[in-house]
Amino acid sequence: MTTTTAFTIAADGSYAARLAGEGDALYAERWTLAGPEAYAVPLPLAQPEEADSEVLPLADGRVLIHRRVAERHAFALLYPTGAETGPSTGELQLGGVEVREGVRVRLLPPCPAGTGAFALAAEDTVTTVWQVTGDPSGPRPVARIPGRCSGGVWLDRAGRLLALDRELEGITKAVAVDLASAGVSPLLQITEDSDDRLLLADPDSGLLLIRSDAPGTARLGWGVLGSSLPVRFPECLARTGEARPFAVQPGQSLMPETCGVALRLPEGDIGLWRPADRQVFRLAAPTGWLGGSGLWSAQGRLHLPYATPEVSCGMVGLDLPVSPPPPVVLESPTPTAPRPVPLQQAPLAGR
Template identity: 75%
Template sequence: MTVCAIDVTTTAPFTIAADGSYAARLAGDGEALYAERWTLAGAEAYAVPLPLAQPEEADSEVLALADGRVLIHRRVAERHAFALLYPTGAAAGPRTGELQLGSVEAEEGLRVRLLPPCPDGLGAFALAVGDAGTTVWQVAGGAFGEVARIPGRCSGGVWLDRAGRMLALDREPEGGAGAVKAVAVDLGRGGEVSPLLQIAEASEDRLLLADADSGLLLIRSDAPGEPRLGWGVLGSTRPVRFPECLRLEEETTPFAVQPGQALMPETCGVALRVGEAGLALWRPADRHVFRLGSPAGWLGGTGLWTPEGRLHLPYATPEAPCGILGMSLPPAPPPPIRLDPPAAAAPRPVPLQQALGVPTR
């Protein structure tokens, strides 16, 4: 394993397609921004610029699809517009094609953002949050339009299955009366809502990441008395665990989980961003977090695990404008002779089995 020296991470938006074949970001200097697609499936990563006649705004969002196209979300006048960008390979030189998909009216107070890449690789969804509630829009991979309306203001966004049907959101109840709880939204049934996390009645329980193969869930909750990072298993009645090793001084956010570990959540590698530029690796079975240096030019808290346990981190520097660093999780240290106290657990079992149960609103 080779690790570069710690450097300030690049904060440009960067997304990786669900299958790891492509990635996308906003590239360029100053106000001369353009979408850039990275091809990751070959022996060496390479970038293809997708400029248009007008530069992109800094608040535009990009999302890579598994077919090589790049979805872009722009604020245009009084609407949020969505389009697909792709290289055309014209004889006169590379050109960028653009396919307009549709738009969402920019009502006062409405916040619209792209959700993480859909697991099927081709669909794309956006979350529109306003005073009247939350709407999920399908913006690519199907008919453009609303697919779910959810009472309350929602944030987050984590996929729970491989089909792109079950979406977890962190929901604030209508009127703001009550704690934020993660709920499961069934997009295949008009947005039916089911409880997902209910650790304690008054606790704020948010879902950060999930892996469909193992059922591993990464959670942030204040049920232990303060906001803590913990883990649970989808469909399990066992309580969420809040390991002491994840109780770091800096803000810690999981950004990638190892797939392919069917029914073995404890063995999944988890990548953590620590503070502004720190990197750490961890397994639920371990009582230790491996603190590592992050690569120079690391593209802000993004990465992708392979099923074999290899973590790929994208980076861009003046010398290497398109690079991928690979690393593996170190072997777990031997257990100490004297056992540590057990990790703090939630006071109540988490009804994760309700995630696919009878919908409640």
Template identity: 60%
Template sequence: MTACATEPPSTPPSTGGADAVPGAGCAITADGAYAARLVRDGDSCFPERWTLDGPEPYAVPLPGSRPERPGTEVQPMGDGRVLIHRPAEHRHAFALLYPTGPGTGEMPLGAVECPEPGTRLTLLPPAPGGGRAYALAGGPRSGVVWRVAGGPAGPERLAEVPGRCSGGVWLDGTGRLLALDRELGGRTKTVVVDLEHGEVSPLLQITEGSDDRLLLADPDSGLLLISSDAPSPGQERLGWGVLGSTLPVRFPECLRVPECAVTPFAIQPGQVLVPENCAVGLRIDGAFGTWVGTWRPAERRVRHLPAPEGWLAGAGVWTREGVLRLPYATQATPCGVADLAVPPCTAPDGGAGAAPGAGGTGAGEGGAAHGGKDATPGGTGAAPGSVAPVAQREPPVRPVARPVPLQQAPLGRLVTN
């Protein structure tokens, strides 16, 4: 992460009790064609655009007329331009950068004023399609979603959500449905904002007293990566569910790596109707450093892989064919991409690979991931893709968290499962 990059709107919760990890400092378009980051140059920073969809990745520096200030954010657009967000006290200016021979062209887009104390405006993740960009102004009493690029004229206020808002996950392939984590009444739940109509609807509430957040979503399959303390009050757990499904949320035991922070950062697209086969990229931070994990809901283990040297930790994108592309930068290779080919989905075996240098194997999944009775009276919950009987795989001594249902929301039916 570069010194000038800001943290994401909401640092994803992690397992294992480790401290929160910083953001990647590198944004990638939804289709994986372009990336953008801030690069350190002495005591200052400048934007840099990476082209990733050619025969070889290459970087184009986009320095401005003056060094960028701390707090600046950049985001690639689908046409190769780079959106830059420059905060200055309560005013947030936006512009599009593009190469012009030896220099950098800049097209101002306007500014957003945030005079209310305690309000923080940050860019939301790159939107599907790459033609528009959005920002969230999160204040103590409400959050406002702005379209800051791709609109008819300058920044446009789209919707206001009561409560303290953070996060930001796209639920569809058109950039219409945005999920936000909203803190209201002392509890955090995920809501859906329809940016076309400005409507807000509930999406995720596992129990009334739990803090439930949406971390990632795949519009093709409907796979959701969730953080909640519902199965373990006071402790965040990683779980998964399917948008629009009646199956319960699962909290696999294999996603709990002792003394490590586990942060999902990418989901394999294109797995229509088979969300359990989607590969998920995990950033794992522990005493042995930072490495990469891959996991599928149908496989009850995490594969632990060494990260490439200079990995822009937490940044990456999956191809539809199951290749995880990880951007990295070293002195010898200032712009590189490492492709990790993950084996096809196999039958679950309950094991997990060993963390680098850990000298042991990870724990298998617990009953929350395997099924058993869910929190709905009379309900059952076999995990999608489960093969072996539940009773043979539950730990005989360790207590197992119970799966809990994903509350269905009206907007959930708009997304194909």
């Protein structure tokens, strides 16, 4: 039986990566998505990969792999290379990070800048962001944040502003981390005692997808980075339960209400929604859908990766249906680069 693991798509949609293989014989696999048809290139080494290894595609075609060896976390770059005996895999060791027992280290989502890659090391009282590529001396810490952080969402195209969900004194709030200055500032402050997490963001429009218990129970909501308008919690999203957004349509500058959002529904199906819509369109997921992942085009088409015994590397496209209600008029962010500022309190009438 083929193992299904997390499938990660590069920020520019050029490549993707996952662990593939059967049983204990796992290996990294790179998908090329920029051409007319997707195709996969296996990147096996003499030693199989462990099931808890992580892979991350870079825009230059190399694949970053994160392996845990005892309490050491090692990083390397894998790439296909032609050899006299046939195709093989090259490996460039990048060094590692030593952490204490109980510290969780994981890769952050692909950086929008393309070639850089970062990891998060979370302890109970402090969290460190590590840059694991781009420095000849190996991984280096670029920011230390008081508190235990999770999540990880990029807020700009330059890969400088990173949003993390920070837990302090039993309350979780999303904060923005400036990786150039190591500064930390509030991002979500819906109410003083609510848990406010950022799930997804679109740097072009400023659209933010949020999960918060400010309405009384944990619900999906949306806001706009830099806007004075409060976070909204549509009833149509409340009916999706524990749905999780996994892709947002890019290229909709200053028009967050028109951005398509893809949701992974609890039943395993797909929900398609726009902030301007009053309904979530439900569609069946393709057979063999990988990792609850996907990629929106600027034209509004959602591309979903899948693998089956008959098709080892495939992409299927879905169009966002047209919603009958007209678009609502919303305040848009200024055309300057988005700046992380606290969102105003959400209206809690009827709580």
